[in-house]
Amino acid sequence: MEPRTPLSPIPQPPHSAGLAFKGLRAAIDPQSIPSPIDAIEADREQWNDQPYGTLPGGHVPLSTTDYVAIDQGNSSPKYMRVSTWNVPSTSTLAANCAIPLVAMVQPFADLDPREEPIPLVDTGDIGPARCASCRGYINPWCKFVQGGMRWKCNLCSHETEVAPEYFCNLDANMTRLDHLQRPELNKGTVDFAVPEAYWAPHASESFKPLYESVLPPPTTKTRKPEPMSYVFTLDVSLEAVQSGFTACACSALLDMLFGQPGVNEDTPGVPPCFPAGCRVAIITYDRTIQFYDLSPRVAETPRMLVVPDLEDVFVPLRDGLFVNPQESQAVITNLLNSLGQPGGHPLETEAALGSALIASLASLAGLGGQVVLFASIFPTIGYGALRTVLDESTLFGTDKERTLFAPRDEAWRDLAERCAQEGVGVSMFLGMSRPIDVASIGIVSSLSGGDMFFHPRFDPNRDGLALHSQLQRLISRTTGYSCVMRVRCSQGLRITEHHGNFYQDHRTADLALGTLDADKAVSVSFEHTAHLDDAGFAFLQSAVLYTSTDGQRRVRVCNLGLQVASLAGNVFRYADMDTVVCHMLRDAISKLPHQRIAKTQEQLTDKCTATLLGYRKHCAAAAPPSQLIIPEAFRALPLYTLAIMKTKPLKGRNVTADVRNYHAHKLRGMSVRATMQHLYPQLMALHDLTPQIALPEEATGQIRLPSLMRDSYIFMDSFGLYLIDNEDMMVLWIGSDASPQLIKDLFDVDDFMNIDARMLQLPQLPTLLSTQVRNIIAHRHAQRGWTPKLLIARRNMDAAEIEFSDMLVEDQNNAAMSYLDYLCFVHKQINNDLTGGAPTRQVGLKSAPW
Structure with missing residues (x-):
């Protein structure tokens, strides 16, 4: 079902404030500019009825798509995503493309119920096989040599002797005879059960003065893993x-x-x-x-x-x-x-x-x-x-x-x-x-x-x-404690920085985390140290040493083999905008304690422009400078860059420091999927649902959600009902001209004015519309694993409409431009670079150039 575009758009509410484009620009139809909705809907349709095999060489589903992954030796994108699935062969090519080399790692991501669980490998007291040089873990990309007596590391090419307990003969294809019985040799993501040598160490003596310990000094260097202990501390x-x-x-x-x-049989406990x-x-x-x-x-x-x-x-x-x-x-x-x-x-x-x-x-x-x-x-x-509360109003906008x-x-x-x-x-x-x-x-x-x-x-x-x-x-989510994490890469690459919620001792490359759970992701940047062979592969390996909730010491290992490209076109063709956007957001948030927000916003625009300019120069150089050409993988990059600047930590309007810091904490650790849905919230029209939408299918029990809409008042009707969800809250917007029958079916009241704007849950009514809307909300709750606040916003009446309006990131709000104006601004910067600083009046946009 495609949402209908109204003939007369709703004007923005007067409380929305933003910036306008400075200079001349031609009148452009907002429907003709690139939108992420088309790509999101097409990707969902593609992977709805077919699984995704993780072997390198194909396009990867978007993070916003529900799909079933089959582990073929590479980790599922749910665990590891990279900014391009074709790594540039040289640092020069990487600089020309201006695509940051980044991996997003979410080691404990929730699996689809239809997917196989992560295999647990127990090699006894010898522990998992590891490279004697780089300490990488054995994985499907390693090769066995000398009749199976040694194995060659795919990360550093060092040959390590195979322990006698782990030895197995090779067949004619130089593959171990027990290959299929060894998950670590054919699965990209595995858990290794580890022996005592991997137990968590006791804290250094330098950390003791904070409190007086009544425990006797430990007699061993490590502590035995036990089921997790919880302390609930109440104010x-x-x-x-x-x-x-x-x-x-x-x-x-x-x-x-x-x-x-349970209250009764109908209401189970x-x-x-x-x-x-x-x-x-x-x-x-x-x-x-x-x-x-x-x-x-x-x-x-x-x-x-x-x-x-x-x-x-x-x-x-x-x-x-x-x-x-x-x-x-x-x-x-x-x-x-x-x-x-x-x-x-x-x-x-x-x-x-x-x-x-x-x-x-x-x-x-x-x-x-x-x-x-x-x-x-x-x-x-x-x-x-802390003695006093700072006067924030005197600090914003200053050094x-x-x-x-x-x-x-x-x-x-x-x-x-x-x-x-x-x-x-x-x-x-x-x-x-x-x-x-x-x-x-x-x-x-x-x-x-x-x-x-x-x-x-x-x-x-x-x-x-x-x-x-x-x-x-x-x-209830998957959680490990006493965690240590390290990401390794193959020869020719090196890890440069990490972003996320963790503690990093700068003397080592390890990340220390008291806990790591299914909702957290860490971003890792890497760069070239040498030329990569475009006939081979580049490799990444993430290893998290942790204690499970039930008291087992394990290592969660995720492996990724990536193709190498020597042409800019291939780098852009297999680029992953979701990963790039998440990295841009985290990098911007990491700069908040070091520079002004306005400067960070300028740098975001520069990065967006550099990526599009890299494609323009190296993949579409023959096109005239006045034509804005955007690669398919980055069609919505300007929109997501604008959305980053409209997030609560980075937007220019007055926002309290507590709100900014809370959202900065959340966004710094969010998964790729949650980040993308927060930046561009899902907007659905509820007033024209067909009878097949949001009702369980007889065969599978799954429901089909309505098509998404673009986040702008331009595409809304005054008689409509719309639900928007940004992963933090949901807002149900009710148009002032909404049909009394729709209001009756959904709220059981006769008039727009009688809707209770303070309700927290929709009433359970026997109507079709009530069932469909409650199914949609319940489905979104199940996807995220918890129930956010539901706000009711009647047009021009309720305060919740401010939150609703701020989520419409394509509009002119949050002290920033509209998407259309920002796209013209980015195009102006690209044009100026191509023409050596041509004046604004020479930038012509006579038709939709994208």
Whole structure:
């Protein structure tokens, strides 16, 4: 179903503000300019009914497409994507093309249910076979020589002796006879079970002064892997309790730990999602730190131990601190039901957030694991105390603007590095009513590999559902702890930089992550050190050493073999815009603490222009300078570049520093798919759905979503209903001229004015439209794994329309140009370069040149 283009577009709301193109430009039909929708829809249609084989040589599905990958020796693009699947053979060719050489690595990405699980390879005490020179892991691209006695590394060409326990004879094709029984020799992505030599080391002595340890010194250099331990750290200050944030967090914890019983047969209960075998501890904090003895032997009311010294934090108990939640269900339930309830004792107005984090870290010392922190107050006491809130209005647009994106006290960075070194990931739920300095406290999550969830002006009725689902996703997704990650490349290439949420010791190439989960990705840049043979392949290998949730020490290895190209046309033909856009976004965010936003925006435009100019010069040099020629792989690059400048961390309009830093944290660690859907949100028309849309198919049970629309008011009707989703929230926009029957079918009210704009979920009605729309929303929830906030925006009436308008990135908003104006601006820059600085009036766009 194709969305209909209206004859008379809706004018932009007066609250949208943007910049106009300066200079003359011809009138161009907005429908004629390149759009990502055509490519997205065509790619989905192509891979809807056929699997994708991972052997090199073909085009790769877009990150926004649901597809089934068959591992043929290369990792699925869900695990590794590169900016071009034909690597330039020389650094000169790479510079001419101006395509950054980047790989996006998401080692624990969720699989499609129809795909084979990742094989687990256990080679016993000898461990996985590794190159004696570069320490790369054996993989399908390696070759066995000397009758199988040695194997040749595809990364460095070194020949390593095969261990006697791993030896097998070769056939006439120089292939091992047990090739098909060895997943590591025919699968691009595998898990290796590893022996004691790979166990996580104890933290360096230099990291001990933060807290007083009650544990005896370790007798070994490494610690035995165990099921993950969780510490839930709750803010019980006055503001957290009065806002309902603490009570909502306790309710979500109870549901996650023990599930919800069913109301009746029609409403089944919700099962618990806490991993079996894992242990849990609960800490609360205000002006003191409170620990709880949760052992089942105590009374139903747990014993509380208070640590008042915020500067010299220690753990006052060990037995009973961590427990199996099923064995201590009554104790934990009584504790969580009592927390967050006003009354009983006076509530403090301050909370020692930094000291609470140290207490959580001290509890996990020698274990590793995950801290889930709930905070709602600006930390004014204890470790890392911040005295005053900065006046942001005087800093934006000045050279001091960059100070808003860095911790104000280096103590927070030190704490973050210690968490990463201890193998502890810190995830934060922030439910504050005033600024909390995300730039300072958020670095603990960023460097430890944790997550962050942002609920300003927390309202249990509005935010409770999202908080519940976010916590369930946090606990139930694939997660490893005590992680060390390294990406290796073959001869002629070298790794130059990394972007993501991790801690990197600059003395090594390893990335340390307290936790790494299914939703996180790391970007890796590489460059040439020598000429590559275009008759051969270039190789990348990512290895993550981690402890699984159930306590197994493993290495997740992802391998990629890439073709080498000596022609610019082939480099562009197999380029991957999704990876390039993600790299541009992360690179721009990494510069926020070092330079002004305006300069970063200029550099983004320069990079976009350089890539298109590289294609223009080396693949389409014969075309006249006035004609804008865009390669097929980068048809929407100007639009996505503009969308990057309209994201909350980088846009020019007034945005609070907390909001900018929160979104910077999220975007720096997002998967490729989530990033692309955040930059160009999915917009769907709901008022003209055909009866076949969004209803389960009898054979497969899958639903077909409506076609996407371009993100602009130009393509909307005043009588329409539209749903937009940017991976962070969903907004349902209702036109002022919408049919009363549509409103009745979807909301069960008779009039546009009677729609409850504060509703959090659509009512369950027996109408076809209600079923279809709820199926679409449920499908999007299942794809992302959690339930975001749903906002209702009636045209020219509700405040949520501001969020809706800001997501329409093709329009003139967010203190930036419209897509049409920006495309003309980019074309002007390219034309000036080709003509040696021709004046603007000579740039003619008489027809759609693309």
